[in-house]
Amino acid sequence: MNEMIFEAKGLSRSFTVGGSPIREFANHFLRDRQPTVLRAVDNVSLTLREGETLGVVGESGCGKSTLARMIAGILPASSGERCFRGEAYDSFLARKRDALKIQMVFQDPLSSLNPRLRVGEIVGEAAVLHRLVPRSKAKDYVVDILARVGLPADSINRYPHQFSGGQRQRVGIARALAVKPHMLICDEAVAALDVSVQAQIINLLMDIKRDSGLAMIFISHDLGVIRHLCDRVAVMYLGRIVELAETKQLFASPTHPYTRMLLDGMPKISLQRRRFMPIQGEIPSPLHPPLGCHFHPRCQIATEHCSRVRPELRQIAPGHVHACLNIECRSALGEM
Amino acid sequence: MSRAGLKDFIGRFAESRSAVVSLAVSITFVACAIFAPLLAPTDPYDLTQLQLSDALKPTGSKRMLPGEEIRANMWVEGGSASVEPVSPAKTRLAFLTEPCAPNCLSVIVRPEDVRLASLQIRNLPAGVTVEGAKKHPIQPWWTVDTPQGSKVRLISSAPLPASFTFLAIAKSMEQETDFIFRLGTDGFGRDMLSAILYGIRISVFVGLVAAGVAMVFGTGLGLLSAWRGGVTDAIIMRAVDFMLGLPALLVGLAILAVLGNGVSKVVLAIVIVQWSYYARTARSFALSELGKEYVEAAQCLRLSPTRIMLRHVLPNCMPQIIVLFTLNIAAAISLESSLSFLGVGLPLTRPSLGMLIASGYEFIFSHKYWISIYPGVVLLVMIVAMNLLGDRLRDLNNPRLDR
Ligand SMILES: Nc1ncnc2c1ncn2[C@@H]1O[C@H](COP(=O)(O)OP(=O)(O)OP(=O)(O)O)[C@@H](O)[C@H]1O
Ligand code: SF4
Ligand SMILES: [Mg+2]
Numbered sequence: 001m002n003e004m005i006f007e008a009k010g011l012s013r014s015f016t017v018g019g020s021p022i023r024e025f026a027n028h029f030l031r032d033r034q035p036t037v038l039r040a041v042d043n044v045s046l047t048l049r050e051g052e053t054l055g056v057v058g059e060s061g062c063g064k065s066t067l068a069r070m071i072a073g074i075l076p077a078s079s080g081e082r083c084f085r086g087e088a089y090d091s092f093l094a095r096k097r098d099a100l101k102i103q104m105v106f107q108d109p110l111s112s113l114n115p116r117l118r119v120g121e122i123v124g125e126a127a128v129l130h131r132l133v134p135r136s137k138a139k140d141y142v143v144d145i146l147a148r149v150g151l152p153a154d155s156i157n158r159y160p161h162q163f164s165g166g167q168r169q170r171v172g173i174a175r176a177l178a179v180k181p182h183m184l185i186c187d188e189a190v191a192a193l194d195v196s197v198q199a200q201i202i203n204l205l206m207d208i209k210r211d212s213g214l215a216m217i218f219i220s221h222d223l224g225v226i227r228h229l230c231d232r233v234a235v236m237y238l239g240r241i242v243e244l245a246e247t248k249q250l251f252a253s254p255t256h257p258y259t260r261m262l263l264d265g266m267p268k269i270s271l272q273r274r275r276f277m278p279i280q281g282e283i284p285s286p287l288h289p290p291l292g293c294h295f296h297p298r299c300q301i302a303t304e305h306c307s308r309v310r311p312e313l314r315q316i317a318p319g320h321v322h323a324c325l326n327i328e329c330r331s332a333l334g335e336m
Numbered sequence: 337m338s339r340a341g342l343k344d345f346i347g348r349f350a351e352s353r354s355a356v357v358s359l360a361v362s363i364t365f366v367a368c369a370i371f372a373p374l375l376a377p378t379d380p381y382d383l384t385q386l387q388l389s390d391a392l393k394p395t396g397s398k399r400m401l402p403g404e405e406i407r408a409n410m411w412v413e414g415g416s417a418s419v420e421p422v423s424p425a426k427t428r429l430a431f432l433t434e435p436c437a438p439n440c441l442s443v444i445v446r447p448e449d450v451r452l453a454s455l456q457i458r459n460l461p462a463g464v465t466v467e468g469a470k471k472h473p474i475q476p477w478w479t480v481d482t483p484q485g486s487k488v489r490l491i492s493s494a495p496l497p498a499s500f501t502f503l504a505i506a507k508s509m510e511q512e513t514d515f516i517f518r519l520g521t522d523g524f525g526r527d528m529l530s531a532i533l534y535g536i537r538i539s540v541f542v543g544l545v546a547a548g549v550a551m552v553f554g555t556g557l558g559l560l561s562a563w564r565g566g567v568t569d570a571i572i573m574r575a576v577d578f579m580l581g582l583p584a585l586l587v588g589l590a591i592l593a594v595l596g597n598g599v600s601k602v603v604l605a606i607v608i609v610q611w612s613y614y615a616r617t618a619r620s621f622a623l624s625e626l627g628k629e630y631v632e633a634a635q636c637l638r639l640s641p642t643r644i645m646l647r648h649v650l651p652n653c654m655p656q657i658i659v660l661f662t663l664n665i666a667a668a669i670s671l672e673s674s675l676s677f678l679g680v681g682l683p684l685t686r687p688s689l690g691m692l693i694a695s696g697y698e699f700i701f702s703h704k705y706w707i708s709i710y711p712g713v714v715l716l717v718m719i720v721a722m723n724l725l726g727d728r729l730r731d732l733n734n735p736r737l738d739r
Contacts, residue, residue, distance in 0.1 A: 072632075073636075074635040096638040097638075099638045100637065103637075104636045106629040108629055111629045112628075112633050114652070115652065116651040116652055125637070126637035126638070126639060129643075159341075161341075172633070175637070176636075
């Protein structure tokens with residue numbers, strides 16, 4: 001097995017919402033405190049090996065982007081540990097050039113590119129500033145990178161609004177590649193694109209991965225894309241990981257009731273457009289998550305126990321963990 | 337902005353005729369400000385050129401050269417006279433004498449083209465008088481008003497004494513020159529046209545510099561506020577709220593009352609009044625830019641906060657700030673004019689438009705309207721044009737308001 005490139009232990013992030021500092025102060029004295037703390041990511045642990053692709057799926061608002069930002073090191077964690085190749089983030093991020101090893105591709109191809117900069121500068125700026133390439137060679141360097149993502153050389157003098165959505169996402173990928181990353185986080189990198197363009201971008205990402213052996217964290221709504229791209233998949237629900245397994249295993253024999261719901265909602269025949277359908281039941285507000293297992297109001301096999309005890313992640317097969325109180329092993333599935 | 341984007345922007349700008357006109361007017365004013373020394377017929381700051389005789393002349397009057405005066409002691413000895421000027425003033429006038437008929441001596445003022453207002457002869461010996469002159473009731477002084485051919489004749493019934501002395505005083509008439517005061521003159525005899533041109537120069541200069549300094553300072557604080565958040569943000573924004581709550585004119589008055597007047601102090605006062613607008617605008621637009629993914633991308637590329645703020649966020653806030661700048665130039669000009677009008681702004685020797693309006697205020701009830709009205713109209717046109725320009729730029733920046 002390959003070396004570990006990234007490891008998160010008990011990573012959490014909460015936001016104070018709607019609360020002014022004064023309100024927070026007042027809360028210390030008030031009886032009926034307003035819950036102003038939102039736990040966007042709650043005690044998440046995961047690992048990523050060199051060259052591996054980890055998928056993260058989950059409904060909107062379950063904290064995927066927050067997790068991605070923490071992994072990328074642009075959002076501080078409320079608690080928990082992050083390590084890159086065994087080194088804690090505090091010291092790792094302080095060395096700017098090393099911190100470049102983790103890069104991110106964003107969801108919105110337009111707003112993730114600064115509208116006032118030419119593509120040449122968008123892609124080349126960081127490489128030049130961090131002295132990865134001398135300024136005099138910057139232009140050739142950028143043209144090379146653009147060629148890798150399939151953009152013509154004359155793109156460097158154009159502005160983001162002069163490109164199509166797919167081309168913009170290529171620029172975003174080129175920007176990440178330009179600083180020679182070892183780990184790439186794609187936060188819904190294809191969600192905003194047309195289906196045909198999605199396929200192109202996914203192929204591009206796969207080519208890049210094959211050529212350079214990047215480790216990748218691929219966040220998506222789209223189970224089909226995840227199945228296609230990823231070696232392992234983590235399923236998130238309201239800030240927590242509920243199941244994590246190898247792709248084949250997860251799709252063949254999901255154990256957690258939430259994962260099963262997601263996969264049931266997935267059209268079986270068509271290869272295109274395999275977005276999961278909305279599942280029955282409201283998604284609870286992350287501000288007031290249900291006690292115990294977050295999923296219990298929607299779970300068909302929930303027991304009274306589930307609304308009191310928080311399920312921890314347990315290994316149920318080699319490389320397969322889930323957080324459910326009632327399903328002890330895969331064999332139990334038949335009862336459902 | 338790309339070239340195509342710029343073209344599109346110009347096209348949309350030109351859709352509004354009033355915007356184009358106000359742009360043209362604004363440019364004209366800036367040109368007036370820059371080229372005032374070349375355009376102005378006189379230098380209103382040169383106090384030595386001013387003469388009280390020109391004061392309060394209406395539009396179209398000509399400048400008058402004041403009359404000159406010469407005094408000379410004359411010694412007549414055996415028919416020839418020697419002339420000794422008493423006060424060797426700078427004048428082109430000169431005396432000479434010429435015998436005429438027996439018992440007669442002409443006193444002539446040269447050059448010939450000069451027109452004399454009066455010629456007075458004093459202290460003649462007994463028996464000698466001046467032809468056609470009025471004698472002073474007590475003193476031995478003879479005066480001829482507007483003497484023909486600039487000369488007078490000393491006559492005596494007996495032969496003139498062989499030697500005698502007298503004092504001659506000649507005064508020449510005021511002379512019209514070709515110089516026309518196109519817009520009249522103010523109470524000091526300053527040419528209003530020149531004063532207005534120089535006033536535009538000062539007003540535009542003060543407006544640009546003050547609004548510019550306020551922009552740099554306020555935008556900097558706004559960006560800092562947006563970036564740091566927390567306590568820094570709270571302190572800066574409370575200061576902004578405080579400043580916005582105070583009436584601008586009152587703050588300006590208070591500051592200048594403490595500091596005294598002068599261009600730099602007026603600029604300082606306007607900066608203190610205006611920085612808060614920029615801080616608030618820059619903060620709010622920077623916050624909305626900071627929420628965009630390209631900022632996260634820049635953080636991911638481990639660029640320094642300073643670079644992210646100045647190179648990435650600031651340029652995206654710049655259109656809104658420039659709109660505010662245009663509007664604030666007009667506000668700065670009118671604030672400066674108000675302060676000058678109230679007498680705490682710029683010094684009287686270097687009048688701005690507001691100062692000119694104020695200086696004409698005392699004459700307006702004696703029908704000497706031009707001193708206040710012309711600078712007032714100029715100020716009005718200038719401020720309206722800049723406001724229209726700023727409004728149009730703001731509309732263009734806000735797609736929802738456009739069309
Ligand atoms: N800066 C913030 N301040 C307050 N709340 C936040 C902030 N960022 C995220 N949240 C909240 O945290 C929760 C998780 O947000 P996040 O963006 O990580 O979700 P997501 O899984 O990426 O959703 P999506 O699929 O819609 O992108 C949401 O409820 C969101 O409202
Ligand atoms: S813990 Fe209980 S509620 Fe949660 S998924 Fe398992 S069975 Fe359902
Ligand atoms: Mg997201």
